[in-house]
Amino acid sequence: MTIVEAATFRIVGHSLRRQAMELVVQALIYLAALVAISLILLIFVFVGRQALPVLISPAVHEEVTLGELFLPQEYGTSEVPLRYVWQPVSVDPKYSLMPLFLGTLKVTLVAMLLATPLAILAAIYTTEFAPGWLRETIKPVVEMLAGIPSVVLGFFALIVLATWMQERFGFDYRLNAITAGVALALAVLPILYTVAEDALGAVPRSYRQAALALGASPWQTAWTVVLPSALPGVFAGVVLGFGRAIGETMIVLMASGNAAITSWEFAEPVRTLSATIAAELAEVVFGSPHYHVLFFIGLLLFAVTFVLNWTGARLVDRLRRRLAGVER
Amino acid sequence: MNSTTSTRDFPLLKVQVSDRASVAAPVTDPKVTVESLTVRYGRRVAVDAVTLPIYRNLITAIIGPSGCGKSSLLRALNRMNDTIAGVQTSGRVLLDGQDIYTPGCDVIALRRRVGMVFQQPNPFPKSIYDNVAFGLRINGLVHSKAELDERVERALRQAALWDEVKDRLDRSALQLSGGEQQRLCIARALAVEPEVLLMDEPASALDPISTAKIEELMFTLKQHYTIVIVTHNMQQAARVSDFTAFLLSGALVEFNPTPQLFTNPADPRTEAYITGRFG
Ligand SMILES: Nc1ncnc2c1ncn2[C@@H]1O[C@H](COP(=O)(O)OP(=O)(O)O)[C@@H](O)[C@H]1O
Numbered sequence: 001m002t003i004v005e006a007a008t009f010r011i012v013g014h015s016l017r018r019q020a021m022e023l024v025v026q027a028l029i030y031l032a033a034l035v036a037i038s039l040i041l042l043i044f045v046f047v048g049r050q051a052l053p054v055l056i057s058p059a060v061h062e063e064v065t066l067g068e069l070f071l072p073q074e075y076g077t078s079e080v081p082l083r084y085v086w087q088p089v090s091v092d093p094k095y096s097l098m099p100l101f102l103g104t105l106k107v108t109l110v111a112m113l114l115a116t117p118l119a120i121l122a123a124i125y126t127t128e129f130a131p132g133w134l135r136e137t138i139k140p141v142v143e144m145l146a147g148i149p150s151v152v153l154g155f156f157a158l159i160v161l162a163t164w165m166q167e168r169f170g171f172d173y174r175l176n177a178i179t180a181g182v183a184l185a186l187a188v189l190p191i192l193y194t195v196a197e198d199a200l201g202a203v204p205r206s207y208r209q210a211a212l213a214l215g216a217s218p219w220q221t222a223w224t225v226v227l228p229s230a231l232p233g234v235f236a237g238v239v240l241g242f243g244r245a246i247g248e249t250m251i252v253l254m255a256s257g258n259a260a261i262t263s264w265e266f267a268e269p270v271r272t273l274s275a276t277i278a279a280e281l282a283e284v285v286f287g288s289p290h291y292h293v294l295f296f297i298g299l300l301l302f303a304v305t306f307v308l309n310w311t312g313a314r315l316v317d318r319l320r321r322r323l324a325g326v327e328r
Numbered sequence: 329m330n331s332t333t334s335t336r337d338f339p340l341l342k343v344q345v346s347d348r349a350s351v352a353a354p355v356t357d358p359k360v361t362v363e364s365l366t367v368r369y370g371r372r373v374a375v376d377a378v379t380l381p382i383y384r385n386l387i388t389a390i391i392g393p394s395g396c397g398k399s400s401l402l403r404a405l406n407r408m409n410d411t412i413a414g415v416q417t418s419g420r421v422l423l424d425g426q427d428i429y430t431p432g433c434d435v436i437a438l439r440r441r442v443g444m445v446f447q448q449p450n451p452f453p454k455s456i457y458d459n460v461a462f463g464l465r466i467n468g469l470v471h472s473k474a475e476l477d478e479r480v481e482r483a484l485r486q487a488a489l490w491d492e493v494k495d496r497l498d499r500s501a502l503q504l505s506g507g508e509q510q511r512l513c514i515a516r517a518l519a520v521e522p523e524v525l526l527m528d529e530p531a532s533a534l535d536p537i538s539t540a541k542i543e544e545l546m547f548t549l550k551q552h553y554t555i556v557i558v559t560h561n562m563q564q565a566a567r568v569s570d571f572t573a574f575l576l577s578g579a580l581v582e583f584n585p586t587p588q589l590f591t592n593p594a595d596p597r598t599e600a601y602i603t604g605r606f607g
């Protein structure tokens with residue numbers, strides 16, 4: 001073998017080995033993706049199968065029908081009408097989902113109404129006003145906040161926040177929708193903030209320059225130019241936070257009081273969809289109507305989050321295109 | 329009427345300026361006077377003790393090789409340098425005799441009087457109408473929708489853009505071509521009726537036809553405004569301006585009526601630059 005031949009052989013051998021390596025790595029990545037997707041599908045199929053009897057099984061329908069889940073019933077007396085009751089473990093089980101819907105809605109509403117403006121204002125402050133070193137500090141700190149396990153936030157809400165809020169606002173009940181909502185806001189805030197901060201930071205400097213050169217104050221610039229330009233991103237953060245708020249379980253399980261009451265009163269205990277599953281699934285009789293209804297709730301939660309994310313993504317896309325002038 | 333400094337420091341001012349100057353008015357006291365202005369970025373000196381008058385209703389061009397401090401000098405005139413971290417400014421800039429760097433100066437009011445057009449067209453991602461109305465709205469300069477409409481139209485007409493966009497005022501400004509966007513930015517600056525208009529290489533990102541339109545526009549605008557234009561294009565400076573300042577490494581080499589600076593430069597470095605021997 002000549003020197004040239006030997007060198008060629010080595011180069012060819014080298015590149016062959018590299019190609020083989022790449023094939024292996026690619027295969028591994030595909031495999032990992034396949035496993036992840038199949039697992040998600042399996043979970044979905046499993047939940048769906050456990051929920052299906054609520055729709056089709058006569059045995060389940062003997063105890064609870066679809067109408068009972070969603071429509072008003074005549075549970076009470078004529079003096080005290082009770083239309084929506086969640087009481088699955090009783091002699092005469094009652095399965096109205098309305099109090100759970102309402103509970104989820106109230107807690108989520110409080111959390112979002114609190115977290116959204118706070119996160120957006122904080123993000124505006126960091127991108128538009130904070131000096132460089134402070135910006136570099138705030139962001140990682142808030143991202144760390146996102147890493148706090150929700151059981152810790154729930155614990156904090158249960159022990160500290162609930163007492164403080166009751167003393168401060170004079171609630172009749174220590175644990176209620178407002179307290180749970182405030183705790184939930186703590187969990188949602190970092191998500192919202194991080195996404196909003198990224199969106200605001202991505203607004204071209206030239207927009208700010210143009211506004212300032214027209215005699216806008218820094219606040220006017222932030223509010224009338226930077227925020228509107230970042231709106232698609234900020235909105236995407238809101239959708240993400242909303243999804244998290246609806247699905248979050250541990251915090252509401254600990255801080256909401258868990259009473260399935262049907263009312264619009266925010267200072268009362270509530271029970272959410274997610275907390276209901278968490279609290280009841282461990283003790284439910286396997287295969288019972290109650291068991292299937294809990295899975296049905298899970299499916300509903302899944303559907304709600306899915307629809308929410310999907311509409312959210314479409315809205316974000318529309319906003320983005322309108323901003324770019326593609327669409328009016 | 330001339331202030332003593334300007335007659336002494338700038339003896340050539342009595343010279344009849346560019347024959348295309350639409351107003352053959354005698355040169356009076358400057359609208360803006362730059363006095364020993366120094367701008368530093370940290371320790372780097374970008375503008376070095378520049379002294380310069382800017383005359384009313386005339387176009388003053390600032391030329392010089394890239395990085396010589398043209399933009400820094402221009403941004404000093406409406407204090408846009410304040411928005412850059414680490415900038416230090418010393419010296420004085422007098423607008424109608426008032427130093428804009430005195431501590432009590434209202435920067436927001438100043439920027440309304442001294443408008444600016446940037447190198448890259450930078451319309452907001454809003455409608456054409458909202459772009460032009462922006463300055464009027466945030467400064468609370470109008471009191472009714474009718475008045476706003478009228479001033480938006482006037483600004484767009486002044487920027488020679490009205491006929492092109494009058495049917496699509498509610499469309500996004502980002503749909504306009506680059507040249508139209510830049511004229512929109514001019515309209516946006518004009519809408520608040522500034523006294524001075526600063527333009528930082530306003531045509532450098534544009535095609536020749538759009539460039540010609542903007543230059544044409546400047547001739548009509550100077551009846552009402554005092555214009556300062558930064559350009560690295562010497563032909564452009566010669567075509568449009570009445571006075572030209574030549575900067576080199578932050579220092580003012582020569583300031584003279586444009587015809588004189590380009591035909592009979594007083595400084596050998598100016599001659600070297602305009603004949604293309606460096607820069
Ligand atoms: N934001 C900045 N930070 C630091 N240095 C800068 C900044 N802007 C400009 N400079 C420096 O100041 C000098 C003048 O810049 P500039 O005014 O932009 O020149 P020109 O507009 O003539 O090209 C250059 O050396 C440039 O590197």
Ligand SMILES: [Mg+2]
Binds near residue numbers: 528
């Ligand atoms: Mg420049």
